[in-house]
Amino acid sequence: MSDITVAELENIANRLRLHAVEMTYAARSGHPGGSLSAADMMAALYFSFMNHDPKNPSWEDRDRFVLSKGHVAPILYAALAEAGYFPVDDLITLRKMGSKLQGHPVRGKVPGVEMSTGSLGQGLSMACGIALAGKMDGKEYKTICMLGDGEMQEGQNWEAAMFARQYGLTNLIAIVDRNRLQITGDTEGAVGLEPLPEKWKSFGWNVIIIDGHNMRQILEALDKAGNAKTRPTVIIMKTVKGKGVSFMENNAGFHGRACTDEEYPRAVEELRGLIQ
Amino acid sequence: MTGEKLAQRSYYGKALAELASTNPNVVVMDADLAGSTKTSDFQKVCPQRFVEVGIAEQNMIGIAAGLAASGKTVFASTFGVFATGRCWEQIRLGVAYPKLNVKIVATHCGISVGEDGASHQALEDMAIMRALPNMVVVAPADAYEAYAATKVLADYNGPAYMRMGRADFPTVLPEDVKFEIGKASVLQEGSDVTIVGCGQMVSYCLEAAEELRSEGLTAEVINMSTIKPLDKETLFASVGKTGCCVTVEEHSIIGGLGSAVAEALCEEKLVPLERIGTKDTFGESGKPADLMVKYGLTTADIVEAAKKSISRKG
Numbered sequence: 270m271s272d273i274t275v276a277e278l279e280n281i282a283n284r285l286r287l288h289a290v291e292m293t294y295a296a297r298s299g300h301p302g303g304s305l306s307a308a309d310m311m312a313a314l315y316f317s318f319m320n321h322d323p324k325n326p327s328w329e330d331r332d333r334f335v336l337s338k339g340h341v342a343p344i345l346y347a348a349l350a351e352a353g354y355f356p357v358d359d360l361i362t363l364r365k366m367g368s369k370l371q372g373h374p375v376r377g378k379v380p381g382v383e384m385s386t387g388s389l390g391q392g393l394s395m396a397c398g399i400a401l402a403g404k405m406d407g408k409e410y411k412t413i414c415m416l417g418d419g420e421m422q423e424g425q426n427w428e429a430a431m432f433a434r435q436y437g438l439t440n441l442i443a444i445v446d447r448n449r450l451q452i453t454g455d456t457e458g459a460v461g462l463e464p465l466p467e468k469w470k471s472f473g474w475n476v477i478i479i480d481g482h483n484m485r486q487i488l489e490a491l492d493k494a495g496n497a498k499t500r501p502t503v504i505i506m507k508t509v510k511g512k513g514v515s516f517m518e519n520n521a522g523f524h525g526r527a528c529t530d531e532e533y534p535r536a537v538e539e540l541r542g543l544i545q
Numbered sequence: 546m547t548g549e550k551l552a553q554r555s556y557y558g559k560a561l562a563e564l565a566s567t568n569p570n571v572v573v574m575d576a577d578l579a580g581s582t583k584t585s586d587f588q589k590v591c592p593q594r595f596v597e598v599g600i601a602e603q604n605m606i607g608i609a610a611g612l613a614a615s616g617k618t619v620f621a622s623t624f625g626v627f628a629t630g631r632c633w634e635q636i637r638l639g640v641a642y643p644k645l646n647v648k649i650v651a652t653h654c655g656i657s658v659g660e661d662g663a664s665h666q667a668l669e670d671m672a673i674m675r676a677l678p679n680m681v682v683v684a685p686a687d688a689y690e691a692y693a694a695t696k697v698l699a700d701y702n703g704p705a706y707m708r709m710g711r712a713d714f715p716t717v718l719p720e721d722v723k724f725e726i727g728k729a730s731v732l733q734e735g736s737d738v739t740i741v742g743c744g745q746m747v748s749y750c751l752e753a754a755e756e757l758r759s760e761g762l763t764a765e766v767i768n769m770s771t772i773k774p775l776d777k778e779t780l781f782a783s784v785g786k787t788g789c790c791v792t793v794e795e796h797s798i799i800g801g802l803g804s805a806v807a808e809a810l811c812e813e814k815l816v817p818l819e820r821i822g823t824k825d826t827f828g829e830s831g832k833p834a835d836l837m838v839k840y841g842l843t844t845a846d847i848v849e850a851a852k853k854s855i856s857r858k859g
Contacts, residue, residue, distance in 0.1 A: 335611075376614065376643040384614060385643045391635055394604045398611020405572070405594065406615075425635075428604035435599075 273317055275484045276545070281351065282312035282484075283543040286513045288347035288360055290536050293527035296364035299372065302523035303417060304344035306448040306508035309482050314413060315348040318491040323353035326380040332410050333383050333399050337392020338417035338446065339373040340525070346370050346379070354381040390423025392416065393443060397429050400441040400501075411495055415444045419451030421462050427472065433501040434473030442494040443474075443503040446481065448510035450521040469503045481506025514539050547716050551688035553709035553745075554652040558583025560695035561620060565591035568699055572612050574621040576602050581711075582622040582652045602631040606647070610639035613646040618699055621647060625654035625667025625708055629674055640704045641677040647705075648698045649674075654684075654708040655744065655795030656823060656840050662830040667708070668823050672800020674706040675773045681705040681726055682773040684794070684802070686747035687716040690770055693724035701726060710795070712833055714745045718768070729776035731783065735763035738851045739783040742793040743769050743802050746821070746842065750793050753847035764851060775805045781814050789817040789854040793847055798822035817857035819850035 286308045293299035315321070319332040336345050343363060350357045355369075362368035369378040373387025384395045396414035403410050416426065433441050445465070453459045462468075466476045475497055479486040487506070494502035510524070511517030514536045517528075528536050564571045565587055574596040579585040588595040596612075598605040602623055609619040622628065628651035629636070640647045654667040675682050683698070683705060685691040691709055698705050705726075717732065732747070733754055742750035747768045754764040765783050769776065784790050790810065792803040803820035810818055823840050837843055 376645075384610065385638055388634060388638045391603075391607050391639060394607020394635075395611040395614070395639060397604075398608035398613075399615050400611075401596065401608065402572075402612050402615030402617055405617075425601075425603045425607065428599075428601040429607065432598060432601070432604055432608065436596075 278312050278316055278484050279309070280545050281316050282309045283513060283540055284351065285311055285344055285347040287537065287540040287544070288350070289343040290514065290528060290540060292343045292347070292360050292363040294533045295361050297527055298364060299343055299527055300340040300525050301343065301527060302450070302510040302517060302520065303338060303341040303446065303448065305512045305514065305517065306481065306510045307341055307344050307415060307446050308512065309484060310415070310444060310487055310506060311344050311348045313484065313487045313491060315352045317488060318495070319413070320410070323381065326354060330408060330410055333412045335384050335392045335396040335399070335412065335414045336374055336386055337414050338389065338420055339386030342370070342372065342374050345374060345382070349379065349381040355379070389417065389420040390425040393426050393429035396441060397433050397438060400433070400438040401436055403440055404438065411440050411442060413442045413444065415446060418445055418447045418449060418462060419456050419459070421445065421465065422460050430469065430472040430474065438501045439497045439499060441501040443501065445503060445505045446508055447505050448508040450510045450519070450524065452521065452524050454521050466505055473500060475500045475502040477502065477504045479504060479506050481508035482512055513543060547719055550713040550715050552713045553685060553688045553691035554583040554711070556688040556692035557650060557695050557709060558586030560692045561587035562590050564696070564699050565594070568618065570616060570618045571699060572596060572617045572619050574598060574605050574609055574619060576600055576605050576623040576627065578623050584620070584622045602627045603635045606632040606635035607639055609647045610645050619647045620650055622650045622652065624665060625651035625670045626665060629667065629670040629706065633673055637677055641679045644679050644703050646702050648707065649705070650707045652709045653711045655710050656828040656836045656842065657745070657795060657833040658711050659833040659836060660830050663827040666828040668797045668828060669800065670708055671772055671796050671802065672804070675800060675805065679704055680773065681771065683707040683726070683771050684743040685709065685724070685770050686744065686768045687714070687718055689716055689718050689720050689722050690724055693722050694770070697724050697726060708744065710745050715748045717748045717751055724770065727771045727774045727776055729767050729769045729771070729779040731765060731779065732768050733764070733766040735765040736787055737762045737764060738855050739765045739767060739787045739790045740793060740847065740851060741767045741769050741780065741790060741802065741806055743772060744795055746793040746795050749844050749847055752844040753851060756844065756848050757851055762851070762855065769802060772802050772805055775809055777809050777813070780806065780809060784810065784814055784816045788858045791819045791821060791847060791850045791854050793821040795842060796822050797825065799825060817854045819854045821847055821850055
């Protein structure tokens with residue numbers, strides 16, 4: 270799928286956003302803010318960068334994706350459904366009893382979900398294990414782990430970061446969704462993360478900083494990360510929480526709540542307007 | 546030879562070293578304690594499938610989950626306190642929930658860890674691991690059973706926790722003992738009281754049975770080497786005969802073997818029950834033998850509990 274155009278990927282990203290808003294509205298709960306900030310990267314991963322086969326989710330040479338910020342499950346489910354892992358119509362069952370689409374991703378329930386996540390700070394360790402298995406088995410697959418920025422406050426991430434460097438996990442790509450907001454508000458007002466790039470550098474990683482809503486930059490960064498030779502790579506993508514819906518942008522309130530009846534049609538209208 | 550003093554962890558290491566050549570999927574992990582847990586025996590023969598994570602137990606479990614999700618059979622070891630409590634939530638989400646093939650094998654469990662004191666004496670590990678859905682909990686009675694259980698767990702596809710002690714202590718089973726998950730064994734038949742033990746306390750249970758015999762009482766001794774799933778069939782058959790029960794574990798009486806047996810008996814076959822274990826308390830530094838006396842984990846304590854249990858029969 271590498272011949273897909275930037276415009277097509279941007280369109281897909283906005284479709285994923287629309288799904289996330291619809292799903293969380295139908296569920297009357299969920300985490301749309303961080304779903305929207307991650308949407309462009311998710312589109313780039315599942316529709317351009319990753320080597321995967323939706324018809325064969327356990328293909329042993331597939332690239333693996335671990336969503337450490339598991340609360341943005343809606344954007345992952347939307348990407349998986351649009352890619353063909355399961356019917357798009359299933360998305361509306363998010364968070365409902367009996368649905369495979371649990372509030373946070375569950376391995377074994379959803380085709381394409383590699384690991385169970387939702388408790389923050391654990392995905393990068395899991396991704397290290399997958400990447401290490403790939404090295405042991407002489408496989409070429411990449412392991413990609415998306416992290417929230419607030420999540421970097423969990424110490425386990427830094428254990429994993431040290432490990433990845435020690436074990437030369439050049440096949441591992443971490444992506445930090447740097448939207449600067451956590452439930453409490455500004456990450457720097459909670460427990461500050463900056464200087465974040467320097468922290469990763471000092472842990473022995475390649476660091477690439479991009480605008481997480483610029484598709485060309487996303488694709489270039491992934492390409493570079495995918496060709497790393499000596500170190501694991503982290504892409505710190507500067508994003509806007511709630512990106513794509515004016516009143517959700519940079520609004521920490523939308524971290525963990527769905528649109529109200531009044532907000533929903535406005536959000537849908539704005540997002541539809543972005544889709545060509 | 547039965548009765549010989551051997552460390553369980555040495556036999557764990559021996560089993561792992563053998564698995565290195567017989568099972569290409571086995572990966573062994575440790576958190577800076579390989580020399581103590583004896584995973585170093587595997588490391589020596591199979592360094593390419595040994596993963597040292599440094600002093601980072603939470604990371605170890607996450608990596609173990611990722612390895613298992615990629616088809617590996619993972620043994621992750623460190624001391625009991627750190628193998629369970631330090632990374633319990635990582636085990637819950639990463640291993641137990643998705644039923645991944647990770648064996649958490651802890652050494653240095655129980656108060657007989659001795660001089661290191663309470664910070665290092667795991668007395669709640671079985672309780673917290675037993676509470677996790679999908680988790681098998683095993684406490685082998687001696688070195689031979691630890692060896693057998695390691696081999697069986699390598700072939701079992703799912704999460705499991707195995708606890709072992711630090712010290713050398715007498716073996717009670719034959720060297721070629723067979724271990725089966727969820728299957729207890731009656732080591733000695735009797736009709737006055739059922740004594741259910743696990744781990745190194747099984748040897749004390751057998752000694753207690755000897756003492757009771759000298760007083761004209763016969764005890765049935767059960768080695769409940771799997772705490773979860775509990776072998777209720779063997780338990781109920783025994784208490785059906787004896788009419789009373791004592792549980793014995795080097796662990797808190799809250800949440801471990803004593804609790805598991807109490808739950809089963811209360812729900813289905815109510816008989817008097819006495820529980821030997823630490824009584825809602827932390828341990829402390831001291832010589833293992835002295836600590837066993839202070840915390841009520843001796844043969845004499847079991848004998849006394851057995852008599853009390855017998856006296857409570859209707």
